[in-house]
Amino acid sequence: MTIESEIPILDLRRSSGVNLEEGSDGRKEMGNKVREAFETHGCFLIRCDEIPKELRAGLFGNIKSLFDLPEETKKKLYNPKPYRGYTSKSRVIPHSESFGIDNSPKADTTLEEFTNLMWPEGNPTFCEELRSMTSKARELSVLILKMLVESLGLPEQYKLDVEDLNNYNDTRVTRYQLPPDTKETEIALTLHTDKGTLALICENDVQGLQVLSKTGNYVDVKIPYDGFVVIVGDILKAWSNGRFQAAPHRVVTKGDKERLVFVLFSVPKQNMLIKGPSEFVDDDHPLRYRSFHYDEFVDYHYTTSTEESVLEKFAGI
Ligand SMILES: O=C(O)CCC(=O)C(=O)O
Ligand SMILES: [Fe+2]
Numbered sequence: 001m002t003i004e005s006e007i008p009i010l011d012l013r014r015s016s017g018v019n020l021e022e023g024s025d026g027r028k029e030m031g032n033k034v035r036e037a038f039e040t041h042g043c044f045l046i047r048c049d050e051i052p053k054e055l056r057a058g059l060f061g062n063i064k065s066l067f068d069l070p071e072e073t074k075k076k077l078y079n080p081k082p083y084r085g086y087t088s089k090s091r092v093i094p095h096s097e098s099f100g101i102d103n104s105p106k107a108d109t110t111l112e113e114f115t116n117l118m119w120p121e122g123n124p125t126f127c128e129e130l131r132s133m134t135s136k137a138r139e140l141s142v143l144i145l146k147m148l149v150e151s152l153g154l155p156e157q158y159k160l161d162v163e164d165l166n167n168y169n170d171t172r173v174t175r176y177q178l179p180p181d182t183k184e185t186e187i188a189l190t191l192h193t194d195k196g197t198l199a200l201i202c203e204n205d206v207q208g209l210q211v212l213s214k215t216g217n218y219v220d221v222k223i224p225y226d227g228f229v230v231i232v233g234d235i236l237k238a239w240s241n242g243r244f245q246a247a248p249h250r251v252v253t254k255g256d257k258e259r260l261v262f263v264l265f266s267v268p269k270q271n272m273l274i275k276g277p278s279e280f281v282d283d284d285h286p287l288r289y290r291s292f293h294y295d296e297f298v299d300y301h302y303t304t305s306t307e308e309s310v311l312e313k314f315a316g317i
Contacts, residue, residue, distance in 0.1 A: 048140065
């Protein structure tokens with residue numbers, strides 16, 4: 001096991017004097033760090049001002065209450081789309097249960113519909129916590145992608161492109177089972193890459209995420225209490241013609257405290273053709289992927305249930 005400090009920590013806190021205003025030196029410097037981390041590791045950790053302690057404590061307390069609801073209630077969140085809705089002990093995640101809640105940046109009504117479905121009398125506090133966390137994570141993912149475009153020196157028009165790459169959000173909350181008495185550890189989520197553009201993950205105080213480094217070592221990820229881990233998904237890898245790494249990761253549980261996570265996946269706009277800037281392609285970097293649509297890619301992944309090099313198999317040239 002290598003040391004976790006291999007994964008860079010980027011401090012975005014205004015309270016530590018960081019200025020991320022457009023055009024500022026601070027923003028340029030941060031953009032370069034984001035780019036380097038995506039090129040080298042496919043992920044990084046951030047610390048930010050956006051998650052007050054109370055929000056985090058309240059959110060994870062309510063996520064626990066959510067998973068403690070009766071199974072029949074939880075099953076009410078049904079969604080025919082792959083990996084959405086309520087899933088429990090499925091083929092992909094045998095040792096966890098999870099809610100995939102679709103919500104678009106324009107309207108957060110789905111979060112209210114969700115909490116009303118789980119608690120017919122309503123749960124406005126939890127709804128507000130989910131909404132707040134989702135919108136903070138969304139703003140951060142847009143900022144990260146914009147800083148990336150600036151750091152790459154790409155024309156301004158690509159800022160619209162990254163907005164489309166980050167058009168739709170899937171909020172996911174997951175509870176992992178504890179390892180059985182007979183075992184000390186359990187692989188609760190098998191090694192995979194995320195299929196969307198970016199994932200921002202925050203955890204309760206129970207660790208378990210591991211990223212597979214380029215050198216083939218599993219690196220424990222300790223997500224800062226006031227931040228997220230940001231992971232590049234296959235869509236951003238394809239858009240960058242393979243310049244950014246989609247970090248393979250898994251979850252291993254141990255000990256006697258349950259791991260809970262909140263994840264925000266950013267997903268491309270429906271019908272957006274994933275076709276990266278021509279600036280990424282030259283004689284030394286020939287085009288690696290054909291253009292494609294996100295939904296087709298997710299369907300391919302779901303129906304083939306393949307996890308290894310899925311982007312290469314689906315769209316590789
Ligand atoms: O629990 C975690 O930290 C990782 C979750 C994850 O990788 C996923 O939901 O795709
Ligand atoms: Fe993941």
